[in-house]
Amino acid sequence: KTIAVLPGDGIGPEVTRAAVKVLQTIAMRYGHTFHLKHAAIGGEAVDNYGNPLPQETLEVCDASDAILLGAVGGSKWDQQPSHLRPEKGLLNIRKHFDLFANIRPVKAIPSLLSSSPLKEDVARDVDMVIVRELTSGLYFGEPKRRSDKSAVDTLVYTREEIERVVNQAFEIARTRRGKVTSIDKANVLETSKLWREVVEERKQAYPDIEVEHMLVDSAAMKLITNPRTFDVIVTENMFGDILSDEASVITGSLGMLPSASIRSDGFGMYEPVHGSAPDIAGHNKANPCGAILSAAMMLKHSFGLHSEAMAIEEAVLSVLNDGYCTGDLSAGGKRVVPTETFVTKVIEELE
Amino acid sequence: KTIAVLPGDGIGPEVTRAAVKVLQTIAMRYGHTFHLKHAAIGGEAVDNYGNPLPQETLEVCDASDAILLGAVGGSKWDQQPSHLRPEKGLLNIRKHFDLFANIRPVKAIPSLLSSSPLKEDVARDVDMVIVRELTSGLYFGEPKRRSDKSAVDTLVYTREEIERVVNQAFEIARTRRGKVTSIDKANVLETSKLWREVVEERKQAYPDIEVEHMLVDSAAMKLITNPRTFDVIVTENMFGDILSDEASVITGSLGMLPSASIRSDGFGMYEPVHGSAPDIAGHNKANPCGAILSAAMMLKHSFGLHSEAMAIEEAVLSVLNDGYCTGDLSAGGKRVVPTETFVTKVIEELE
Ligand SMILES: CC(C)[C@H](C(=O)O)[C@@H](O)C(=O)O
Numbered sequence: 001k002t003i004a005v006l007p008g009d010g011i012g013p014e015v016t017r018a019a020v021k022v023l024q025t026i027a028m029r030y031g032h033t034f035h036l037k038h039a040a041i042g043g044e045a046v047d048n049y050g051n052p053l054p055q056e057t058l059e060v061c062d063a064s065d066a067i068l069l070g071a072v073g074g075s076k077w078d079q080q081p082s083h084l085r086p087e088k089g090l091l092n093i094r095k096h097f098d099l100f101a102n103i104r105p106v107k108a109i110p111s112l113l114s115s116s117p118l119k120e121d122v123a124r125d126v127d128m129v130i131v132r133e134l135t136s137g138l139y140f141g142e143p144k145r146r147s148d149k150s151a152v153d154t155l156v157y158t159r160e161e162i163e164r165v166v167n168q169a170f171e172i173a174r175t176r177r178g179k180v181t182s183i184d185k186a187n188v189l190e191t192s193k194l195w196r197e198v199v200e201e202r203k204q205a206y207p208d209i210e211v212e213h214m215l216v217d218s219a220a221m222k223l224i225t226n227p228r229t230f231d232v233i234v235t236e237n238m239f240g241d242i243l244s245d246e247a248s249v250i251t252g253s254l255g256m257l258p259s260a261s262i263r264s265d266g267f268g269m270y271e272p273v274h275g276s277a278p279d280i281a282g283h284n285k286a287n288p289c290g291a292i293l294s295a296a297m298m299l300k301h302s303f304g305l306h307s308e309a310m311a312i313e314e315a316v317l318s319v320l321n322d323g324y325c326t327g328d329l330s331a332g333g334k335r336v337v338p339t340e341t342f343v344t345k346v347i348e349e350l351e
Numbered sequence: 352k353t354i355a356v357l358p359g360d361g362i363g364p365e366v367t368r369a370a371v372k373v374l375q376t377i378a379m380r381y382g383h384t385f386h387l388k389h390a391a392i393g394g395e396a397v398d399n400y401g402n403p404l405p406q407e408t409l410e411v412c413d414a415s416d417a418i419l420l421g422a423v424g425g426s427k428w429d430q431q432p433s434h435l436r437p438e439k440g441l442l443n444i445r446k447h448f449d450l451f452a453n454i455r456p457v458k459a460i461p462s463l464l465s466s467s468p469l470k471e472d473v474a475r476d477v478d479m480v481i482v483r484e485l486t487s488g489l490y491f492g493e494p495k496r497r498s499d500k501s502a503v504d505t506l507v508y509t510r511e512e513i514e515r516v517v518n519q520a521f522e523i524a525r526t527r528r529g530k531v532t533s534i535d536k537a538n539v540l541e542t543s544k545l546w547r548e549v550v551e552e553r554k555q556a557y558p559d560i561e562v563e564h565m566l567v568d569s570a571a572m573k574l575i576t577n578p579r580t581f582d583v584i585v586t587e588n589m590f591g592d593i594l595s596d597e598a599s600v601i602t603g604s605l606g607m608l609p610s611a612s613i614r615s616d617g618f619g620m621y622e623p624v625h626g627s628a629p630d631i632a633g634h635n636k637a638n639p640c641g642a643i644l645s646a647a648m649m650l651k652h653s654f655g656l657h658s659e660a661m662a663i664e665e666a667v668l669s670v671l672n673d674g675y676c677t678g679d680l681s682a683g684g685k686r687v688v689p690t691e692t693f694v695t696k697v698i699e700e701l702e
C-alpha cells in the first residue's frame with residue numbers, strides 16, 4: 001500500500017512523524033509494506049511552491065491508496081489572498097478527491113474526564129460519530145462573490161449529494177448502536193427540507209436503524225446538556241463544521257481525536273481534529289494521539305486492516321492508563337511527558 | 352405606553368401572564384400606565400385565523416410601543432406547510448418590524464451553577480451578551496427554492512445590514528467591559544469577509560473598544576472551554592442562532608434567559624429564550640423568569656426605565672437566593688415551587 005504523507009504546518013510535522021513511526025511498527029509486526037511518499041500542503045506549500053496544493057502533491061496523492069495529513073495553517077499566512085492561504089489547500093484537496101464524508105468519532109476516555117469542561121457525569125460514556133458532508137453546501141456553492149456594497153454565498157445541495165453521505169451514516173450506525181440523528185434547519189432552509197426528505201426516503205432501506213431529526217440550534221444545546229443521546233450524527237457541511245468542533249471539546253480530549261474524509265471506493269484522507277497550534281510547534285509538546293489514531297482509522301477504513309487498527313487504539317489507551325499524557329491533558333494528577341517519549345511508549349506497547 | 356402582548360403557544364401564555372403581573376406591579380409602584388393589548392401569534396393564530404401572524408396582530412403591534420412575546424410552536428403544527436407553521440409568525444414579525452438586532456445576555460447566577468452541565472469553575476462568572484443579526488442572511492436571502500433534484504438557499508448581506516448590527520454591538524460593549532468578539536467564517540465565506548471588513552472599519556469609531564475576530568467553529572469550542580473570555584459577541588443570523596442556543600445552556604439556567612429583538616428607534620420585541628415546551632404547558636411548572644426578565648429588558652431598552660428594570664432583576668434574584676425555584680432548576684437542594692407561587696414571591700419582593 002502507498003500512503004501520501006502531508007505533514008503541513010505548525011505541529012503537523014511532529015504529530016505526523018509520530019503516526020508514521022507507529023505505521024512502520026505495525027508494518028514490521030504484521031508483515032505489511034507501506035510505501036510512504038511525502039509531499040507539501042498548506043502554508044509550507046505556499047512558501048515553497050506558491051500554491052497551498054501544488055500539482056506535485058496532487059500527483060503523489062493520485063498515486064497513493066490513502067493520505068495522511070498533519071495540520072495546516074498559521075497566523076503567518078493570515079494576510080494572504082484566499083488562493084494563497086493554507087486552508088485553501090485543504091478545501092481543494094477535499095474537492096479534488098471528492099472526499100464527501102468527514103467522519104469524526106468522539107468517545108469519552110474515563111481517565112481523561114477530569115480535563116473535560118463538562119461535569120464528569122455529563123461527559124461520561126459519550127460515544128458518538130459525526131458524519132459531516134464535506135464537498136458541497138455553503139463552502140462550494142455558486143454564486144460566491146462580493147462587491148464593495150454586498151456579498152453572497154450560496155447554499156446548494158443536490159439529492160445525490162445528500163443521499164451518499166446519508167447512506168454512509170446509516171452504514172456506520174449499523175456497526176454501532178443503530179441510531180442516526182440527522183441535523184438540519186428544516187423550519188427555515190429549503191436545503192434542509194430536501195435533506196430531511198432524503199433521510200426519510202433512505203431510512204426505508206435501513207429498517208433496523210432508528211432515525212431522529214433535530215434542528216441545528218437544538219443540537220448545539222443537546223451536545224452539551226445530553227451528549228450521550230447521540231450515536232451517529234449526520235449533517236451538512238457548515239453545520240457539521242460548527243457542531244463537530246463543539247463536540248470535539250466535550251470529552252476534554254481534543255488532542256486525542258482522529259478524523260477521516262472519505263469517498264465511496266475506500267480512498268480517504270486521515271488527519272487529527274486539532275489544528276496546527278503554531279504556538280507549541282517544535283517544542284516536543286504536541287499530543288500525537290490524534291494523528292496516531294487517524295493512522296488507525298486509515299488502516300481500518302482504507303485498507304481493511306481491523307486488528308492492526310485495534311492494536312494501535314489499545315496501545316494508545318494503555319499508555320494513557322499507565323498515567324502518561326502530553327501537556328494538553330495535564331489535569332488530574334497525570335504524568336506529563338514530551339511527545340517523543342509518549343510515542344516511544346506507544347511503540348513499546350505495540351512491540 | 353402601549354404594549355402588545357402575544358402569549359403564543361405551549362407555556363407561552365402562563366409565562367407571559369407572569370410577566371404581565373410584574374409589569375402591573377411596577378406600574379402601580381412607580382406610577383406608570385401601561386396599556387396592554389393582547390393578540391394572537393404562532394400556532395394559536397394558525398388555528399384561529401389560518402395565519403401565524405394575522406393582520407389584526409400586526410395592527411395591534413403597529414399601534415404599540417413594544418411587543419411582549421411568550422413562545423411559539425409545537426409538534427401539533429409540525430406537518431403544516433411552511434406558511435402555516437408557528438415559526439413563520441416569528442420570522443415574519445421580525446422582518447415586518449425590521450427587528451435587526453437580537454440581544455441575549457447570558458449571565459451565570461452563582462446559586463444556579465449546580466444545574467449547569469459545565470464544571471462550576473468553567474461556568475462561574477460567565478457574563479456575556481450575544482448580538483445576533485436577525486433580519487437577513489440565510490433566513491431571508493433570495494433565491495430560496497427547491498425542486499425534486501436540488502435545493503438552494505442564499506446567504507447575502509449588504510454593508511448597511513452589517514454596519515447597523517455591528518454598531519449596536521459596539522454601543523453595548525461601551526456599557527460593559529469594552530470588548531467585542533465578532534464571529535464569522537472568513538476563511539471560507541465571502542459574506543464573512545465583508546463582515547470582517549465592516550467590523551474593522553467600524554472599530555475606528557470606537558477606539559475605546561477591544562475587537563477580536565473569531566471563526567465560528569472555534570467560537571463553538573471556546574463557548575464551552577472558556578466562556579468567560581466573551582463580553583459582547585456579534586455575529587450573523589444563522590451562526591447567531593446556533594451559538595446563542597449553545598450559550599444559553601452553559602450557565603444551567605436556560606429558563607432564566609431573556610431576549611430583545613430591536614431596531615434603531617427603540618421599538619422592540621421581548622421574549623424569553625426558552626421555547627414553548629408543550630410537554631409541561633398548563634401544569635403550572637414553567638420557569639417564568641425568562642419572560643419576567645424580558646419585560647425588564649423592555650422597560651430598559653424601549654422605555655428607558657432603568658431603575659424599574661433593575662428592581663425586577665433584583666426581585667427575581669432575591670427570590671432565587673431565598674432558595675426558591677421552578678422544577679427546571681431543581682439541582683442542588685433548592686425548594687421547587689409552582690410557577691404561580693414563584694411569581695407571587697417576586698411580586699411581594701417588588702411591593
Ligand atoms: C480550515 C477550514 C477551512 C476547515 C473547514 O471549515 O472545513 C476546518 O475548520 C475543518 O473543520 O476542517
Ligand SMILES: CC(C)[C@H](C(=O)O)[C@@H](O)C(=O)O
Pocket residue numbers: 187188217438441442592
Ligand atoms: C423558530 C426559529 C425560526 C427561530 C430561529 O431560528 O431564528 C428560533 O430558533 C430562534 O432562535 O428564535
